[in-house]
Every structure is written in structure tokens, then in C-alpha cells.
Amino acid sequence: MKKILIVGGGTAGTMTANNLAKKLMPEIDRDEIEITMISNSSKHVYRPGAMYVAFHKSAGNEFIREQKSLLMPEINFHVDAAVDIQTKNNCVVAQSGKKYVYDYLVLATGCEVAPDRIPGLEEGGDWFYTYEGAKKIAKKFEKLKKGRVLVTVSFPKTENIPHQCGIAPIETTMMLHDYLTERGVRDDVEIVYTYPKKAQSVVDGLFLQVPTSNVLPMIFDGINVKHKTSFTLNKVDPKKKIAYSEEGEEIEFDILMSTPPFIAAKVIRDSGLSKAKDNEGWLPTDKESLKVIGLDNVYTLGDTVDLSVSKAGGTIHNQTDVVADNIAAEIRFGYPTESYDGKVIAVAQMGLSCGMPLWYDYEEDVKPTPCSKLGSFVRLGFNKGLYWAAARGML
């Protein structure tokens, strides 16, 4: 009996577990394969839903489900946090003390916000990347009648690693514009969007890819959003409500809507598998096979990897088949057969009722296209229904 262990019950782990169960059903039926998932929570969180909570478009409950309900019955599921990954012994030790042995391991523990890595940001800033954070900023937006909302974006210190969901700061800036317009206070609230000096390959731009960076000034000017390049946040004074940049500038704010630094999950940071800067924990990943470099029976995907592609569900949707196909091929033929081409496909929420389809890969940057109401219907439909089918491996 060969054992496949998946650590993490988020988007990446769930899609991959279900895809593996579908592909390997004959072997599962013959008791030749066992698939087990461990996750540190019994709940599955659709993370993009937090954006809608921040702007009072959802209370959030619709975006959280029981993890077990999303897994095919052939998959063994345990709520048990991984605490020690022992690749030499082919096992993962969990909080319960149980050792989960494996022939193939999939690490899919995502990433987490780390506002404490910028002095003053935890106390002085807000973010919509968690449901708690989104509820907190929603309360502030609800009361806001005048003043300045400052948008800041921080990247991991490790070169060429994006923050979670690269397009989210633009999506939420445009959602904020629409929300304040709906409330009739937009004229009295200044929105200032800033971007750090260096964002992966782009220097002094407004986005991490050139074509989008080039069109953004025009889009922001059209909705009266002020914009500023080369503002790399390095300190916040929560009492005075001032954000300071590495470049020596300071900007006052009433609300600081930040994209904080991100790091990998603690179990990965503690594992010694990553050589990323500042113990950020990104797993060294072969960009084609999606194996952890140097470990022949360990795969990874989603927000944990050290690839330059977006840390997004639209990325995972394209990675999961590669991982599942490669493990199935290794079991059946002895070697992996698939290769990831860097494809990311998604629909960005560019304001409360406008959606923009986007796609790119390792070779081609995103080409900005006009957003539309139809795009927004597709995006809202994905949030409310299609996501759960995708997580179940049905799309």
C-alpha cells in the first residue's frame, strides 16, 4: 500500500486531494493507495471572500465550510496540525503526537500575514487579507466621512516572491472608491495608492508587471485616486498616523489599508527546508515539476512556493493537475509526466460591479483588458458557487 499525505486543507490541498482521489480511484478500490489529509482546522476558508467583508458586501459566513464536506469520501481527513516535517524518515509529526508516514508528500500550508515585520504596522495599519482584519477595517470604513485612506504594498524580502494575490491592492482600491461613492462621501475622502520602489522585476511602477503598471495611472486618474511610486513602507507611527518609507518620505493617513509582509506557515519555516531570506520560509520549488528541490517524493503548490507567479487560487487551479498527474504517473509508470507552464487564470474584481478576466504564464505578462459588468457576474458567481465545485476537483 502506497501512502499519499497532504498537509493543509486550503485551496491547494483540497483541489489536489480530490484530483488525486479521482485519478487513482482504481488503485484506491484495490487498496493499493491511501490518501490522507491533515489540516490544523476543521474549516475551509475561501480567502478572497474577506475583500467583500471589508466593503460590507458579505458577512463572511458563506465563504467558510466544513473541510470534510469538500473532500471525496475516499480521502482520510484528520484535524491535526503538522509540527515537524521529517523528510529523512518520510513522515510528518503532528500536534496529537501521531506520526503520519508517507511515500508521497504534498505540502500545501499556504502563507500568513506578518505585519509585525514592519515597526508600528500591527498597531497603526489595517488589512483585508484575513477575516478578522477585514471585519476591523469594515467598521472603520463604515464610519469614515472625510480624511485620507493610504494604500501601501509590502513585498517579501526574498527576491522575486510576490505577496498574496498580486492584484488585490488594485481590486480593493477600486472597491473602496465604489463603496465610498455609494455612501456619498467619496468627494471628502482622498485615496492615495502607493507601491514600493522594487516589485519583482518592476522598478518605480504601480504594479509588478509592466503592461498593467503602464495603464494604472490612467485608470486611477479617471476615478481621482492619487498614486505614488517608490514608497517602500518601513515604519508606521500609530499615534501620529504617519507612514514612513525607505526612500525618506512620510504620508499622513486616517486609515492605512496595507498589504502587509507575508511569510510561509510556521511548520515550514521551522522545517529547515527553506533558504528564503529572513526566515520567510518559501519552499524551494522546481518551477516545472512542482517538486520541492532536492526531495524526490515531496511536492508543493499554492502560496507556499518560492516561484515568482501570483500566490492566487487562479494559479493553484493550474498547478493542481500537474501535481496530481505527476504523483499518479510516478505510481503507475515510475516517473512524472507533467510540467507547469506558470499559467494563472482569474477574474479580478475591479470595483464593486466590474470584473476583468486575466491570464498569464512564465512567458507572457498579464494584458490588461476592459472590465465589465459581465466579468463581475462571473466573478461573483465563482465566489458563491463555482469555487466549491473547483475545490472538489469538478472544474
Ligand SMILES: Cc1cc2nc3c(=O)[nH]c(=O)nc-3n(C[C@H](O)[C@H](O)[C@H](O)COP(=O)(O)OP(=O)(O)OC[C@H]3O[C@@H](n4cnc5c(N)ncnc54)[C@H](O)[C@@H]3O)c2cc1C
Ligand atoms: C483578500 C484576498 C483576496 C484574494 N483574491 C484572490 C483573487 O481574486 N483571485 C485568486 O485567484 N486568488 C485570490 N486570493 C489568493 C488565494 O485565496 C490564495 O492564493 C489561496 O487561498 C492559497 O491557497 P493555499 O492552499 O496555498 O493556502 P490556504 O488556502 O491558506 O490553505 C492553507 C491551509 O493549510 C492549513 N495549515 C496551515 N498550517 C498548517 C499546519 N501546521 N498543519 C496543517 N495544516 C496547516 C491552513 O489551515 C489552511 O487550511 C486572495 C486572497 C486573499 C486573502
